[in-house]
Amino acid sequence: MSGGDCASEAATITVCPQGPLLLRGDFEIVDAEGQSIEARQGPVALCRCGGSAIKPFCDGTHKLMKFERPK
Amino acid sequence: MHLPVPRGDLSRELANALLCNPSGEHAANLATVATGRLASASDVLDDGDLQLSLFMLYELHYRGFAGVDDRWEWNPGLISLRTQIEEAFEQALREAAGPVPSVEPSSSEVAQALFALAASDAGPSVSKFIQRKANAAQAREFLILKSIYQLKEADPHTWAIPKLEGRAKAAMVEIQADEYGNGHLPRMHSELFRQTMRGVGLRDDFGAYIDRIPAVTLAAVNMISLFGMHRRHRGAITGHLALYEMTSSIPQAAYARGFRRLGYGSPVTDYFDEHVEADAVHEQIAGRDLAGGLAEDEPELVPDILFGAQAAAAVDALAGAQYLDAWEAGRSALLAGAEAGAGAVA
Numbered sequence: 001m002s003g004g005d006c007a008s009e010a011a012t013i014t015v016c017p018q019g020p021l022l023l024r025g026d027f028e029i030v031d032a033e034g035q036s037i038e039a040r041q042g043p044v045a046l047c048r049c050g051g052s053a054i055k056p057f058c059d060g061t062h063k064l065m066k067f068e069r070p071k
Numbered sequence: 072m073h074l075p076v077p078r079g080d081l082s083r084e085l086a087n088a089l090l091c092n093p094s095g096e097h098a099a100n101l102a103t104v105a106t107g108r109l110a111s112a113s114d115v116l117d118d119g120d121l122q123l124s125l126f127m128l129y130e131l132h133y134r135g136f137a138g139v140d141d142r143w144e145w146n147p148g149l150i151s152l153r154t155q156i157e158e159a160f161e162q163a164l165r166e167a168a169g170p171v172p173s174v175e176p177s178s179s180e181v182a183q184a185l186f187a188l189a190a191s192d193a194g195p196s197v198s199k200f201i202q203r204k205a206n207a208a209q210a211r212e213f214l215i216l217k218s219i220y221q222l223k224e225a226d227p228h229t230w231a232i233p234k235l236e237g238r239a240k241a242a243m244v245e246i247q248a249d250e251y252g253n254g255h256l257p258r259m260h261s262e263l264f265r266q267t268m269r270g271v272g273l274r275d276d277f278g279a280y281i282d283r284i285p286a287v288t289l290a291a292v293n294m295i296s297l298f299g300m301h302r303r304h305r306g307a308i309t310g311h312l313a314l315y316e317m318t319s320s321i322p323q324a325a326y327a328r329g330f331r332r333l334g335y336g337s338p339v340t341d342y343f344d345e346h347v348e349a350d351a352v353h354e355q356i357a358g359r360d361l362a363g364g365l366a367e368d369e370p371e372l373v374p375d376i377l378f379g380a381q382a383a384a385a386v387d388a389l390a391g392a393q394y395l396d397a398w399e400a401g402r403s404a405l406l407a408g409a410e411a412g413a414g415a416v417a
Contacts, residue, residue, distance in 0.1 A: 014355075016355045016359070017179065017182075017183075019355055020351065020355065022352065022355055022356075040345070040348055040349065041249075041252075041253045041255070041258065042245075042248065042249040042253055042349075042352070043245065043249075043352050043356070044348075044352060045348075045351045045352045045355060053324070054347065054348060057348050057351070058320075058348075058351040058352070059320055059321075059324060059347045059348065059351055060319075060320030060321045060324075060347070060350070060351045060354070061321070063186070063189075063190060063321065064321065
């Protein structure tokens with residue numbers, strides 16, 4: 001079950017406790033203008049804490065912020 | 072790779088044996104030398120002769136050595152020698168790792184314990200040094216030290232795939248597929264590191280710098296082979312990978328900043344940039360699905376999972392302290408000695 005190259009696989013989002021949203025399957029990420037944002041192959045982690053330097057993707061910064069969100 | 076320059080009696084006997092045709096005649100002598108070396112070793116993790124010998128024995132199962140018959144891989148005498156060293160090595164790793172806490176065998180509890188362990192890592196920070204202080208020669212040394220693992224990144228953990236089942240296996244495959252660039256060579260992490268090595272004018276073939284690599288750094292790589300190749304260590308290998316992933320994304324960003332400070336950009340920094348993003352994904356999968364999934368399938372393995380993680384943290388801290396001691400004192404962190412395979416750092 002690896003990522004965005006599996007065209008027939010519906011997208012799923014896993015909510016990681018105190019962490020990012022893990023996105024797998026067939027998806028496209030677009031910006032506010034509808035322009036495609038290039039994502040790496042395989043599963044991607046989307047920032048949920050607001051602290052990432054590579055938004056919309058996670059860079060692990062939530063661990064430094066003591067980010068606590070409901071599970 | 073070339074056969075390493077020996078660092079003592081055992082690695083010398085082993086190197087001599089490997090240059091002959093595989094047979095049983097060397098086994099008794101090697102066992103005797105190993106027994107003597109193990110009895111006299113004060114610190115197995117920092118013993119160059121023992122760690123290099125173990126590295127050579129493991130490497131027969133990876134890419135082998137130029138001029139060495141591949142049939143040595145399953146020679147009973149060498150398997151026996153490896154077992155002899157592994158017993159002492161495992162004992163040293165358990166001492167370095169220390170006692171493991173009691174953790175409930177649930178995915179969330181195991182993941183939480185591993186994240187807490189990764190966060191508590193109070194060891195010296197090589198990444199901060201590279202980010203803020205390292206000069207170009209020290210940054211190149213850092214790449215050389217990393218190269219003995221990163222040029223075969225993911226391979227030692229791959230041993231574990233056929234030993235796992237169900238959720239843990241799927242998680243390991245998901246992470247490893249990503250490590251191998253999903254089968255796309257330019258995205259393979261070891262290939263990205265090769266590109267980084269070339270970009271700073273270093274050799275990119277695996278093992279080119281083996282004779283400059285200190286014992287503890289070899290111990291860190293040997294540990295992954297030990298955990299990956301033994302079914303009884305399947306808990307430890309998942310804990311090890313989880314700890315590696317959980318202590319990666321933030322340091323990798325620091326390495327990238329350090330190399331940019333020194334004037335490098337893409338493609339030299341691609342390896343680090345890729346890991347910031349990839350390991351923020353992998354740490355989630357490794358904690359909950361790999362280590363956590365295994366803990367739910369086989370609850371009795373929880374102490375082994377934590378042992379693997381604590382051993383990884385402990386050995387990395389030892390190696391990092393050695394690098395920083397050397398660099399802060401204006402010395403090289405590499406071994407000065409043998410130059411058989413590769414040139415000195417400029």
